[in-house]
Structures are given as structure tokens and as C-alpha cells.
Amino acid sequence: MTGLQIRPVHGIGDVTAGDDLVQLIAAAAPWLADGDVLVVTSKIVSKAEGNLVEVPADGPERDAARAAALVAETARVVARRGPTTIVQTHHGFVMAAAGIDASNVDKTHLVLLPADPDASARRLRAGFRARGLDVAVIVSDTMGRAWRNGLTDVALGAAGIPPFRDHRGETDPYGNELQITQMAVIDELSAAGELVKGKVDNVPVAVVRGYLKAGPGAPADGPGAAPLLRDAESDMFSLGTSEARAAGLRDAAQLPDALQSDRPVDPEAVRRALDTVAAHLSRTTTVTPAEASATNAAALHLQTRDTTPAGLIRLGADAHRLRAALAAESVASIALPHDDGIRLELSGATA
Amino acid sequence: MTGLQIRPVHGIGDVTAGDDLVQLIAAAAPWLADGDVLVVTSKIVSKAEGNLVEVPADGPERDAARAAALVAETARVVARRGPTTIVQTHHGFVMAAAGIDASNVDKTHLVLLPADPDASARRLRAGFRARGLDVAVIVSDTMGRAWRNGLTDVALGAAGIPPFRDHRGETDPYGNELQITQMAVIDELSAAGELVKGKVDNVPVAVVRGYLKAGPGAPADGPGAAPLLRDAESDMFSLGTSEARAAGLRDAAQLPDALQSDRPVDPEAVRRALDTVAAHLSRTTTVTPAEASATNAAALHLQTRDTTPAGLIRLGADAHRLRAALAAESVASIALPHDDGIRLELSGATA
Numbered sequence: 001m002t003g004l005q006i007r008p009v010h011g012i013g014d015v016t017a018g019d020d021l022v023q024l025i026a027a028a029a030p031w032l033a034d035g036d037v038l039v040v041t042s043k044i045v046s047k048a049e050g051n052l053v054e055v056p057a058d059g060p061e062r063d064a065a066r067a068a069a070l071v072a073e074t075a076r077v078v079a080r081r082g083p084t085t086i087v088q089t090h091h092g093f094v095m096a097a098a099g100i101d102a103s104n105v106d107k108t109h110l111v112l113l114p115a116d117p118d119a120s121a122r123r124l125r126a127g128f129r130a131r132g133l134d135v136a137v138i139v140s141d142t143m144g145r146a147w148r149n150g151l152t153d154v155a156l157g158a159a160g161i162p163p164f165r166d167h168r169g170e171t172d173p174y175g176n177e178l179q180i181t182q183m184a185v186i187d188e189l190s191a192a193g194e195l196v197k198g199k200v201d202n203v204p205v206a207v208v209r210g211y212l213k214a215g216p217g218a219p220a221d222g223p224g225a226a227p228l229l230r231d232a233e234s235d236m237f238s239l240g241t242s243e244a245r246a247a248g249l250r251d252a253a254q255l256p257d258a259l260q261s262d263r264p265v266d267p268e269a270v271r272r273a274l275d276t277v278a279a280h281l282s283r284t285t286t287v288t289p290a291e292a293s294a295t296n297a298a299a300l301h302l303q304t305r306d307t308t309p310a311g312l313i314r315l316g317a318d319a320h321r322l323r324a325a326l327a328a329e330s331v332a333s334i335a336l337p338h339d340d341g342i343r344l345e346l347s348g349a350t351a
Numbered sequence: 352m353t354g355l356q357i358r359p360v361h362g363i364g365d366v367t368a369g370d371d372l373v374q375l376i377a378a379a380a381p382w383l384a385d386g387d388v389l390v391v392t393s394k395i396v397s398k399a400e401g402n403l404v405e406v407p408a409d410g411p412e413r414d415a416a417r418a419a420a421l422v423a424e425t426a427r428v429v430a431r432r433g434p435t436t437i438v439q440t441h442h443g444f445v446m447a448a449a450g451i452d453a454s455n456v457d458k459t460h461l462v463l464l465p466a467d468p469d470a471s472a473r474r475l476r477a478g479f480r481a482r483g484l485d486v487a488v489i490v491s492d493t494m495g496r497a498w499r500n501g502l503t504d505v506a507l508g509a510a511g512i513p514p515f516r517d518h519r520g521e522t523d524p525y526g527n528e529l530q531i532t533q534m535a536v537i538d539e540l541s542a543a544g545e546l547v548k549g550k551v552d553n554v555p556v557a558v559v560r561g562y563l564k565a566g567p568g569a570p571a572d573g574p575g576a577a578p579l580l581r582d583a584e585s586d587m588f589s590l591g592t593s594e595a596r597a598a599g600l601r602d603a604a605q606l607p608d609a610l611q612s613d614r615p616v617d618p619e620a621v622r623r624a625l626d627t628v629a630a631h632l633s634r635t636t637t638v639t640p641a642e643a644s645a646t647n648a649a650a651l652h653l654q655t656r657d658t659t660p661a662g663l664i665r666l667g668a669d670a671h672r673l674r675a676a677l678a679a680e681s682v683a684s685i686a687l688p689h690d691d692g693i694r695l696e697l698s699g700a701t702a
Contacts, residue, residue, distance in 0.1 A: 184503050252603030328604065
């Protein structure tokens with residue numbers, strides 16, 4: 001491999017709804033060649049496709065219109081802190097403010113993400129092919145990330161280029177099989193393209209040459225950038241920390257009075273839960289192991305030395321503290337209050 | 352700007368402890384020039400610096416040694432799911448398995464991250480400068496991210512190049528001031544470099560030409576890659592979702608019996624909390640607004656129609672459910688059980 005060249009495309013100028021992006025790019029970059037990868041900033045794709053919303057230029061009406069646009073683009077809220085709202089968009093992207101952007105557009109419009117960035121990439125690619133040019137197209141945007149400061153550009157859409165370079169199953173020179181190395185190359189190409197773009201000086205397209213080999217017969221459009229999206233279910237960071245913590249508190253408020261399974265209970269988990277609450281129980285409350293029932297491997301018994309109404313109420317609150325601590329350790333419980341105290345039957349959680 | 356060239360450095364071969372990386376790279380890339388940015392895979396830096404641990408080649412002893420290495424490199428666990436453990440390392444990086452790698456090394460060693468990647472980058476840069484070459488150095492590694500499948504390369508260390516390109520305060524052609532656009536360029540350069548590297552074919556260095564302008568007088572080493580690290584405190588995703596949810600359950604188990612502030616209480620938040628628990632309270636429990644005290648703006652009163660011990664215990668549990676639901680809405684509470692029921696005094700939370 002002799003390496004890559006990354007070139008900015010200057011002179012595209014302002015893009016407005018209905019513009020033919022293929023013609024604008026081809027005119028500005030007459031040196032385009034088969035095998036080039038075009039990294040196109042999503043904003044000019046949205047503008048050409050007319051994916052903007054009109055908003056007042058200033059004042060509270062502008063803020064309200066902007067908030068309404070955010071709601072419209074949001075599938076679910078991931079995290080909020082101060083003025084920052086991170087959402088998952090209807091496309092599945094996790095982005096601050098749903099990727100809605102007020103920069104590089106006049107003050108009476110906001111630019112939304114393209115409605116279907118993979119489709120946009122395919123259309124652009126087809127447009128170049130109609131001109132006899134076999135290029136790949138990536139539609140990119142700027143995103144923040146967890147854990148690291150600063151933003152990088154990533155791919156929202158793609159056509160004519162595989163999203164991943166997959167090393168799984170390859171063997172290194174020492175005979176070790178590579179296991180999880182699936183590189184998100186269209187994100188890396190987007191990042192590389194960003195290095196030659198400007199944020200304020202109208203360089204919305206970069207061209208990467210040398211990554212794809214030009215050859216006879218155009219490759220398929222491929223799966224686009226959609227495979228880069230991780231669904232909330234399989235994402236270990238589907239919610240912000242404080243949102244997830246609040247969800248845990250709501251879980252505690254809604255602990256079901258039904259055992260979820262007959263799975264065995266890890267005694268260590270029970271011990272950790274008891275440690276969690278130890279300093280928070282009333283001094284009149286005692287917790288002792290109870291005889292397990294036929295269907296449940298473990299049970300605890302809570303009693304109070306203070307049998308006044310206030311003492312019994314405290315006992316009930318203590319029992320719920322303990323149930324929350326057990327739930328934090330993935331131990332489910334049911335509470336069976338009776339005249340001598342309260343019995344908690346335990347099971348391993350289903351999750 | 353005429354763009355960038357990104358070239359792989361072939362022929363470096365196997366690197367072992369004590370090797371002079373500067374000499375190896377300079378010999379393999381005699382075409383290096385002032386202003387080049389070298390993107391050096393952290394693994395060869397670790398190997399040259401001898402930052403490896405010896406482990407058995409297989410069996411449970413290997414697994415145990417690997418687990419011990421992970422504990423030693425871990426400052427805190429961020430998230431676990433199945434075999435995956437994401438931790439924050441002592442450096443501050445959030446990475447699966449603390450970046451410990453068993454690939455491209457013989458089976459009796461694991462490669463740790465460099466002990467101080469910024470210092471490694473500075474040493475390498477100084478080594479090139481001693482040869483009359485003024486280059487910037489980035490030490491890179493492969494990382495996963497939240498929300499997106501696939502891995503990308505990012506910067507662990509840097510010298511001679513600013514970590515960010517900062518657009519804040521710039522004005523776009525429409526007169527809009529850019530507000531948050533601080534690009535993590537050393538991460539983007541790492542990603543660009545990865546595109547020409549191989550995972551299994553010994554291309555551990557890429558050279559980016561055209562990004563920095565060569566000029567008289569070497570620039571300072573600069574702040575390195577450390578500014579890219581976001582501390583857990585300011586990170587909205589400092590914990591995995593299920594870990595944070597478990598923390599919320601533990602919060603519920605440990606709700607303090609002390610008001611945190613005399614802040615006013617949002618009546619909407621109280622209404623949401625009551626909605627949260629509505630379906631989970633005993634049918635004998637009632638919740639009514641109580642007269643507020645001099646120091647607290649809001650209070651609730653819980654009573655039960657069932658004044659048997661079991662009924663009072665249920666009332667206590669219900670009160671704690673409600674306290675957890677209130678805490679989820681950032682409303683703090685103290686519980687004051689008495690013979691006629693239980694009074695919850697409320698305040699806005701301090702956080």
C-alpha cells in the first residue's frame with residue numbers, strides 16, 4: 001500500500017434546497033477519479049434536500065421552535081445535563097440536540113439531519129455513476145462521544161464502501177486469532193476527511209484517494225452506515241448515568257411483589273445487600289436468616305423490638321430498604337408481612 | 352490547503368524490550384520530513400518500553416493471570432456485561448479490558464498500555480529531534496465506543512501537536528458564532544493513520560504529511576493527549592446503564608433520614624412520584640398532602656385503614672417506596688413515623 005491522499009474540495013459555495021450536489025461537487029473537483037471516497041458533510045446534503053425547519057431569528061419564539069424541532073427529531077432521550085440534551089434520533093444516532101444545527105445557515109432556519117443518510121449517499125453515488133464516475137460516498141457529521149473531550153466526524157450514511165474492515169478470524173504472526181477487531185472504517189474515513197475540511201470556510205467535501213482500489217465493474221452500494229448503529233438493547237450505555245440512577249430509584253419504588261424465578265440465590269449477594277443497608281436500619285430492627293420454603297432457596301426474617309405503630313412502620317420501611325439493596329444485587333424478593341414481623345422470600349433474578 | 356498524505360511505514364518488524372523505536376522507524380522511513388505527524392501504535396511503544404506482563408500460555412492459570420493484570424490496571428470498573436469489562440485505567444482511559452492485549456505478542460506475554468503515553472510521545476519526538484527531524488508524535492490505540500458498533504483508533508499520547516482544533520468564537524459566513532466545536536484532531540489523525548495500518552501485518556506506524564506546517568523552530572511538545580480525558584465527574588456516561596441502575600437501587604436502600612436543603616419542591620415532581628408508586632401501594636394505604644412546617648415547603652401524610660401489625664408494616668414499606676420515587680425526581684424526604692401514620696417532609700435536592 002502506498003498510502004492515502006486526502007484532498008479538500010474548495011469552491012462549492014452556498015448550497016440551497018434543490019441544488020444538484022453531484023454537479024456542484026463534480027464542477028469543483030474535476031480531478032475526481034474512479035475509486036475515490038467522497039466524504040460529504042451532512043449539512044450540505046440536508047440543505048440540498050431541503051431538510052430544514054423555519055424558525056424565528058431570535059427571542060423566546062426561536063427557543064421554543066428549536067425545542068419543538070428537537071422533540072420532533074427525538075426517538076428517546078438518552079441524557080440531560082444543564083443545557084445539553086443527548087437523544088437517540090429516529091434514525092438511531094445518539095447525538096447532542098439530535099444533530100440539529102444552527103451554524104452555516106441563515107438565522108431563520110435550522111438544519112436537520114438528512115431524513116435517510118444511507119439513501120442520500122446512494123443517490124449521490126448514482127449521480128456520479130451517471131456521469132461515468134465510480135466513487136464511494138460517505139455522508140458525515142460531527143459528534144461528541146462518551147469519556148473523551150472534543151468532537152470527531154463519523155459516518156451517518158454510506159454507499160459503495162463496506163462500513164467495517166473485519167479482522168475477526170485472522171491470525172497474527174504469533175498465531176493468536178484476532179477476536180473482536182472490527183474496525184469502523186467509514187467513521188475513520190469521516191474523521192480523516194474532517195482534517196482537511198473547515199467549519200466556517202466552506203469546505204464541505206473531502207476526497208480520500210487510495211483507500212478503495214478502482215477496478216472494472218462498480219461494487220454494490222452495500223449496507224451503508226446503518227450497521228454502525230448499536231440498538232439501545234445491546235448498548236451498555238443506553239442511558240446517561242444520572243438517568244439510569246433515577247431509573248434505579250423508580251425500580252425501587254416499583255419493586256414487584258412477585259418472585260421472578262426459582263433461581264438459586266448467591267449468599268454473597270445477600271451478604272453484600274445486608275452490608276449496604278446495615279447502617280440505615282432502625283436500631284430496633286433485626287434481620288435473621290429464615291427457614292427456606294419448598295419453592296425458595298433463601299428467605300430472611302425481619303423483626304422489631306419496638307412494637308408500637310411507629311416501630312412497626314419503621315420495620316416496614318427497613319424491609320423495603322433491604323429489598324432495594326437485594327435488587328441492586330440482582331436478588332428478587334417478595335415481602336410477606338405478618339403479626340410477628342416480615343418475611344422476605346428470595347430468588348435469583350431472571351435478568 | 353492541498354490536502355494530506357498518509358503513508359504506512361513498512362518493515363519495522365518485531366519490536367522487543369529495549370529496542371530503539373526512533374532508530375527502527377527512521378530506518379524504515381528514510382523519507383520522513385519536518386512537519387510529519389507520526390502515528391505510532393501503542394503496542395510497539397509498550398513492547399519497546401518493556402511494559403508487558405508474563406502469563407502462562409494457556410489453561411485456567413492464564414485466565415487468572417489475565418484477570419489479575421486487569422485488576423492491576425483498573426482505577427474503577429465502568430461497566431460489565433458477559434465477558435466484557437469496561438474500566439477506567441489509572442491513566443484515565445475508558446477501555447475494554449484496560450487496553451490489555453494478547454494479540455501481536457507471543458503467548459506467554461500480555462501487552463499493557465504504555466505507563467505514560469504522553470511521556471512516551473515526548474521521548475520519541477525528542478529522539479527524532481536529536482536526529483535533526485522535527486516531527487509530531489501520536490501514540491494511538493484501538494478503542495470501542497458507546498452507541499456505535501466497530502472500533503476506531505484514538506490518541507493515548509501526543510507531543511508536538513495540539514490535541515484540539517478549536518472553533519469556538521469563530522463566526523460562520525451567516526454571522527453565527529460557533530459554540531461547541533472543539534475538534535479532537537489527534538483522535539482524527541489516529542483514525543486516519545489506522546486506515547493504512549494492518550492489524551496482523553506489522554505496519555505499526557503511519558505518517559501524516561501536510562497537516563502541520565514545517566517551519567523554523569520546533570513547536571513545544573504541548574499538553575499531549577491528556578486534555579482528551581474526561582473525568583468521571585463531568586462525564587454523563589461515567590457508569591454503564593445497568594451499573595448506574597443498581598447504584599440507584601442502592602441509593603434507595605440508603606436514603607438518608609435528613610433533609611438535604613430547604614429548597615422549594617416542584618409540585619409536578621411530587622405528582623410524578625405519586626404516579627410512579629400509585630399502582631404499587633397497598634390498597635389500605637392513603638397519601639394526602641400534609642400541612643407544611645415552618646422549615647419545609649411541602650409534606651405528605653401516609654395512613655392506613657389496616658392498623659394490624661401487618662398493615663402498619665405495609666404502610667412503612669409504602670412510605671419507603673414513595674421516598675424512592677420522590678428521590679428519582681430529585682425530591683429529598685425525611686420520614687417521621689408516628690402512631691397515626693407517617694409524615695414525609697420534603698425538600699428540593701441539593702444536586
